[in-house]
Amino acid sequence: MSGLLVELPLEILLVAAAISAFAGFVKGAVGFALPMIMISGLGSILPAEIALAALILPTLVSNLFQSLRGGWRLAWAVVRRFWLFLVMMLVFLASAAQLVALVPQNLLFLVIGVPIVLFALTQLMGWRLHLRPETRVRDELLFGGVAGFIGGMSGVWGPPLVAYLVAIDEEKRETIRIQGVVFGLGAVMLAAAHLRSGVLDAATLPLSAAAVVPVLAGLWIGTRLHDRMPQQTFRRAMLVVLILAGLNLVRRGLMG
Known part of the structure; x- marks a missing residue:
């Protein structure tokens, strides 16, 4: 990989x-x-x-940073609080991965992307989905299962979690920590999978490690902005990024 880095234009x-x-x-x-x-x-x-290999270690490290920013006890508290969501996500992720060959990827991206965009747009326009604490078990079973199913089929499990956190009006710092824990577990699975697939190996590991540096620099600046952001502004920012994530899925679905 050092040879590739030398050969790439500045x-x-x-x-x-x-x-x-x-x-x-x-x-x-x-x-x-x-x-x-x-x-x-x-x-x-x-x-x-190579692009896929480059993002693996930055994804793992950035999620580790966000999940442990308040200490391991708070991260463990997230696991205890959202254990049902996590179990459902991991079970459905492992199960749905076996069905990849049965569902066209472009159709799956459209089925995921369109509802995500519509959900975020309606939330920005003033309609609020509020999930009540009394229905938490049902909601975590549903959202965790959906996240795991689409994650196993497409490698994308973030949008359902973000939609769920928006719907329960989670506090912004806790939202970041929850995402760090959940996405961090997914990042560990991703790294392990691509160590086996050969995407991440002795040749590509240095590239992925090098990408950690600019990612952490950007993460540091973004975290400072997050700390100063009012809760309502944070919520709107999440919805805007969720729309972009959904549109990206729609693009992938339409382009095949």
Whole structure:
């Protein structure tokens, strides 16, 4: 991989660093969308497999940072609080992964992306979905199962979690921590899967490690913005990024 880094033009490296820093900034501000931004941006200047390898360690490290920012006890409290969501997500993720060949990917992206965009748009326009504490078990079974199912089928499990956190009006700092824990578990599974697939190996690990630096720089700036952001502004920012994530899924569905 050092040979590849030497061979790449300086402008490509600078653009890749800028994309990574921007992805880190968005994740620091709203807690998600780093893989979406990195794979879309890096995939336009690098081969898809190399772009995928580049985002694996930054995804893992950034989620570790966000989940542990308040200490391991608060992170463990998230696991205890959302254990039902996590169990449902992991069970459905493992099960749905076996069905990948049965469902066209472009159709799946459209089925996921369109409702996500509509949900976020209606929320921004003033309609509020409020999930009550009394229905928590039902809601976590539903949202966790949906997140796991689409995650196993497409590798995308973030939007249902974000939609759920918006619907329960979760406090912004706790929202970031919850996303860090849930996405962090997914990132561990992603890293393990691609160590086995060969995408992440002795050749690509240095590239992925190098990408951690600009991502953490962007994450630091985004986190500072997040800390100063009022709760309502944070909620709107999450919904805007959720719309962009949904539109990206629709784009992938339409383009095949």
